[in-house]
Amino acid sequence: MKIEDSVKAKLVDILGDRFSVNPSMIQQHARGEGHLPEAPPDAVGFPISTAEVSAVLKVCSAAGIPVIPWGAGTSLEGNVSALHGGLCVDLSKMNEIHAVNAADLDATVGPGVTRKQLNTYLRDTGLFFPVDPGADATIGGMAATRASGTNAVRYGNMKANVLALEVVLPSGDIIRTGSRARKSAAGYDLTSLFVGSEGTLGLITEVTLKLYGLPETIASGVSHFPTVEAAVSLVTEAVQLGMPLARVEFLDEQTMVAVNRFSKLDLPVAPTLFFEFHGSPVSVADQIEQVSGLIASHSGAPLLSSTDIEERNRLWHARHEAHYALLAMRPNSRVYGTDACVPISKLAECIRSTREDLERVPFFVSVIGHVGDGNFHLGMVIDPDDHAEFELAEEIHDRLIERTLRLGGTCSGEHGIGYGKTKYMQWEHGDALGTMVTLKRAFDPGNIMNPGKLLP
Known part of the structure; x- marks a missing residue:
């Protein structure tokens, strides 16, 4: 318009x-x-x-x-x-950090503050904000899309870490949701309603977040496996045993080819797990010992672990740059990326069946994921001008979501819906989608807020 x-x-x-x-x-x-x-x-x-x-x-x-x-x-x-x-x-210019309450482990920030900016500011307080989707996204955007990321297996996603919001409604009215208290039984949970609403109900102009103490010791680790099933089943068992993993990321062989080339690593081209452990020196050593035992029982290579900060940053920087590593595999391409999330016990089955769909595709494909919470990503590197490739990617995407929902999962663990996944909302929510439409009309009767997104 x-x-x-x-x-x-x-x-x-x-x-x-x-x-x-x-x-x-x-x-x-x-x-x-x-x-x-x-x-x-x-x-x-x-x-x-x-x-x-x-x-x-x-x-x-x-x-x-x-x-x-x-x-x-x-x-x-x-x-x-x-x-x-x-x-x-x-909203990127609304990037002030309004308050840090170290004693209460919370902070209130403008929507344009980025996660790296916040953690740099917090460095001298001994605190940090753990939600890490990879990109240096803004806190407002992360709240609006209910972002997750590599630390979610231990610290949760944005839903678990937003205490309160300031929101401007389509009418221009300003409301506050929630408080700095860690729990409440007072009324509707409007904070959770706006977290993940993707700007379709109002604009977030202030966010109050939970903070955490920086771990005394942080160690990273990497191990490779003979099969995808061996790697994923190890993670499932570790989660079921209650091991306090801070991060655990899965990268398949194709991803390792791209990551090695782009980030100049020299890791084996095999299904691989990246780990991170947080805690005291004794507890981190104990976690490494427990995970090493599990790795051996799943025929994995010995865990290569390190507390060296440069080594750790190099490993996670390579993981965060995976999207650009895929683009580098094919000049002038786009990554048709999607994600899905299933109950942890169904993860190996979902990834195995998805990889079977990918065996004969003509383009480069990557499977990567935050497997500790059942979430994984599919990256199909396509020629954006090749209609046949796009149609094939769409078909694979549809099959992935059908499989995911059949296994009790969701069409998006962290990417959100935008307009790329709106057709799956009916598949997943059925009659409940009508209730969402009713809420949208109540908050935004003129349909001016990010129209065409989230709801079909």
């Missing part, structure tokens, strides 16, 4: 030169990092306060202008695409 000149004038009155219709700026906000086509907004605005966000939403609501929230642009399912044009509200 095009923005009329009279509406643009009102937005300029609010934002000044932080309102832009510059084509290059618009192009920068046309897509995330996924495989879906570009969909540019008509304008981009950069508010610096909750009051400005409120004023902007009042103008857009009155004029029926779509509003698309933007954090760092690292989403993978078209979450930030402006399907109907409108105004992209880039």
